[in-house]
Amino acid sequence: MAELDATLAALADPTRRKVIDLLRQGPRPAGELAQAVQMSAPALSRHLRVLRAGGLVHAETGGTDARLRLYTLRPEPFAALQAWLDQVQAFWAEQLGSFKEHVERTQEDTS
Amino acid sequence: MNAVQASVTVPVDPATAFRIFTDEIDSWYVRGRHSWVDPDRAVGIRFQDGYLRELWSDGGHVDTGKIIMWEPPRRLVWADLINETGQMEIEVAFSPVDGGTEVVLEHRGLDTLPPDVAGRIRRGYSWNIVLRWYADQWER
Numbered sequence: 001m002a003e004l005d006a007t008l009a010a011l012a013d014p015t016r017r018k019v020i021d022l023l024r025q026g027p028r029p030a031g032e033l034a035q036a037v038q039m040s041a042p043a044l045s046r047h048l049r050v051l052r053a054g055g056l057v058h059a060e061t062g063g064t065d066a067r068l069r070l071y072t073l074r075p076e077p078f079a080a081l082q083a084w085l086d087q088v089q090a091f092w093a094e095q096l097g098s099f100k101e102h103v104e105r106t107q108e109d110t111s
Numbered sequence: 112m113n114a115v116q117a118s119v120t121v122p123v124d125p126a127t128a129f130r131i132f133t134d135e136i137d138s139w140y141v142r143g144r145h146s147w148v149d150p151d152r153a154v155g156i157r158f159q160d161g162y163l164r165e166l167w168s169d170g171g172h173v174d175t176g177k178i179i180m181w182e183p184p185r186r187l188v189w190a191d192l193i194n195e196t197g198q199m200e201i202e203v204a205f206s207p208v209d210g211g212t213e214v215v216l217e218h219r220g221l222d223t224l225p226p227d228v229a230g231r232i233r234r235g236y237s238w239n240i241v242l243r244w245y246a247d248q249w250e251r
């Protein structure tokens with residue numbers, strides 16, 4: 001539950017969603033990400049910190065320069081999010097299924 | 112991951128499907144302890160005065176949605192009022208097809224919830240429900 005909250009909180013920001021989209025294509029260093037979202041490295045690092053804290057991305061800590069860290073997506077939180085979205089859909093599918101049954105019942109009564 | 116969709120085809124024309132969906136929601140809406148904002152008091156659900164409204168046994172109610180488009184027989188959109196600072200919408204579209212009407216429901220804006228989502232998220236009906244389902248999944 002806490003993990004899902006962190007995932008949703010991290011995804012609530014458009015810059016962070018853009019970073020996620022970029023990382024779908026493969027791992028990237030922070031500097032390239034900053035360039036791609038047209039943001040200074042320090043400004044983006046705030047967002048990257050949120051993504052790391054939420055467990056959505058993993059940073060390879062090689063050198064001392066943070067911009068050279070290689071960022072990679074972690075699949076686990078997305079699997080959890082998908083499971084949750086599936087439940088939202090299941091809720092509506094059940095409601096619509098019940099709606100259909102009601103319509104069919106109503107039609108039988110009137111025909 | 113912004114939206115989910117569900118759909119069904121019913122054997123009536125769009126105008127009838129729209130009318131039954133709205134006027135008769137209380138007759139088909141699936142009841143369950145997770146389907147209500149306040150399960151202890153909830154007795155009914157209705158589209159009323161421009162809102163989707165949950166009615167309570169003590170005469171009170173809570174508005175769970177605000178109608179933002181009411182275009183019979185084609186479509187209906189309401190804004191989620193449970194998670195006030197998010198911008199979730201539910202759109203229901205009715206299209207004529209062979210043998211009846213296809214009803215497509217889209218719940219969108221799932222990624223617009225604010226960063227302090229933790230405290231708010233559990234209050235909504237769908238969020239409430241699905242989070243409990245979600246939690247149940249870990250207990251299995």
